[in-house]
Every structure is written in structure tokens, then in C-alpha cells.
Amino acid sequence: MVGPFLVYLACCLLVGYLARDRVIGFAGFFLLSFVLTPLVMLIVFILGMRRSAS
Secondary structure (H helix, E strand, O other): OHHHHHHHHHHHHHHHHHOOOEOOHHHHHHHHHHHOOHHHHHHHHHHOOEOOOO
């Protein structure tokens, strides 16, 4: 029972880590991927905009 949850949590952490330079950052992507799904947030990450340089 704990195994699938740890895999899900690891996927959420991975999406958050990949999105650390986006507008809502690591915490936003991690929380949203935990609530929605990591797959949905991975698609948002791929289609989303980067944080501006300034």
C-alpha cells in the first residue's frame, strides 16, 4: 500500500523539480501535481511559459 504512494510522491517531486524555473515554481507545481496528477502537470510544464529574465 505504501509503495504506490511513494511512486506517486516521487513523480510529483520530479515534476516540481523540473518546473523550478517556471512562474509558480517548485512548490506550485508540486502541490498542483499532487492534487491533480503528475501527468497533467507535466503537460502544463511542457506547454507553459518560463519565468522572465528580469
